[in-house]
Amino acid sequence: MKKLAKKTTKTTDRSPPPSVFRFPSSVLIAVTGMSPAILTETAWALAQESPPVIPSKVVAFGTSLSRDRLRKDLIESGVWANLRRTLKAGPDELVFGDAGEHIRVFSHRGRELEDIRSPDDNAAAADFILEHLRQFAENPEMRIVASIAGGRKTMGALLYAAMTLIGRETDRITHVLADESLERRKDPSFFYPCNAGEAKGVTLADVPFVPLRNKFVELGRMPGGFTTLVRHYTRALRDDAAPAARVRFDDSTCTVTVDGTDARLPRRAYIVLKFAAHLSESNATPIGINVTDDSLRQFIAGTRLYPEWAGTATSDPDLRRELNAIRHAFDAHGISWKPGLRRDALRLPPFRRTEDGKRKTEDGA
Template identity: 30%
Template sequence: MAQQPIFLMVAGLSPQVVTETLYAFHRESSTSLVGAELHLITTLEGAQRAELTLLTGANARLPKLIADYGLPDIRFSTTHLHIIPDSQGRPLEDIRTPDDNAAAANFITQRVRDFTSRPDTALHVSLAGGRKTMGFYIGYALSLYGREQDTLSHVLVSERFESHPEFFYPTPESQVIYTRDGKPLDTRRAEVTLARIPFVRLRDELPQEALVQQLSFSDAVALLNAATQPAQLRVSVSTPRLICNGISVTLEPMEWMLYLWFVHRCQQRAEPLTPPVEGHPDRALANEMLGVIRHFDLEDRLSPRSLAALEDGLDLGPLRTRRSTLHRKLKLGLGRRLAEPFMIANVRHQRHSGWALTLCPEQITLTHHPLDGPLDSSPTPHVSQGGAT
């Protein structure tokens, strides 16, 4: 089944970018316009201009473009004009202040995330319109959330026609417009070409929760930046939470205690743990884990059933399942790349192989205090992962 094309653009006071972009895509012909939907992110005045020049009246340019080149119907109405709100939720007249800039960044990022959440679509983002910061944010947002089928482009307009208030696209028949100094221009002779822009796709590096939560632009960038920093882990013996490079992940009690056990082994510089043989519960390993639980006075956090199961020994099946669930939650909360150094990995130490944390003891802070806040003064995204113990 063909993916529905969604065109997303930013615009300020020049709605011409809409018709120029659609014309360029039509001329390129590698992207179908059948079933296309158009969305424009803009300011209050930009929306008014877009409505008046593209949609309403006998001279509305979008219907003329469709008729001139026999394009399929393109869904675009006033409901597809997305006006950027300020920090108080009021429509922005223009982007003038740092607060306006931040509001635009967050709004654009949310729209791109929303459109890329629809699996049956292909999103085509244009950088052609709006202020430079708007173009930067929509391009960066696509880099954060873009999928394989999504594209980024810009339109190149021949110099004399570029930014001309009466030029919307090259017309199939001659039509004369005039420059500011009175020189005539024939819109039929204008050249508009599409420039495809390659971009880095970072979607797979984001935590799964970031694809559904309404994160701000800065928080989404912070999540990715965290993966580039040296691994630092904070673990509390009083709350079932891990803070990995400033990002909090909540675990279930048994997952947390399993992790505490491996943290303790790491700090003791123990050799990798040899997993038990499946179907043969290992009481020595169970006693070692129970010893850590008792060392931290955590027996009351476990149900009698869980304690009884431990006393019978550790079997490979349940232990492997718990480890896999723990890894899944780390990936969901941290993203694939950031989660990797915090996993209980398969390692080889000299001639001995087994399971261990690959962190150095110096990278781990073990505290008896609750982990209620971030590592520093910056906001800490908190990802809660539910699941049965």
């Protein structure tokens, strides 16, 4: 009986639960062109890792022409089904088919793109990749493996950039390489290794990336467009790198002192700037210029600053006039520290408060 128990334990040790090895909540996302083998080579190479990585779902981004090639070479030919059998994939592993859920075609203004050549095509593809990638990046139970090996170089670069913008440290970016002799083989075409000799010719490399989303807790409220998001990150990183300005507020005269330079503001503009400073200090800065809740009213009431405006603050939430007044006044005094523009209008560059003016004791600011 003891020998039997020992043998049973040994067998169990060699067969860990599939969930430890298979990462069933991962998704393989790839940009593809006219060489669908990129998809099968990557899936095969992932399965050879220790522990094996067998994604539950596979999604391909590409043009209408690359979709047709995927259908013909991988699905209709039975190559993908053969790969799943070779890798002993379960019913919920390596799921890939002809549905739009799996093959997603770049589109621009309701038109599918046959190729990506013009600046408009590139911009449309960038927005498309970011939009479709976001649904997986926002799922905490889904790990992304992004392959940048297929398609035009622009497509791989855009997927890499999108992963940098919204990917997480648990996600991966990969690039698969196959020996030239395998890539050139035509009869039959090469899709994945079928023997040890071919296996030596396929290499999967991880491409390091910096997940910028870790710096931005407000990602969920960020704009969805690729170019806009890049601009937002660029501004935020530039502001973070800038030295913090020394800022003092004097409620008695509506004067703001920035690094020793005084600027007197109109009363409402002064309140809006002090409100923006309050939002920055509490990490609650919204995107845009419209205050749609009671935060401004509550701020005014809490500091007892000009209560006569509190009654109209939320009925006139557009702060464009006040923000323009702040910028003009600061420009006139050569002060570069000021609110941003458009969607960053209430965001302030880094600053630290020095002792406020005469009404500090009264309003507690």
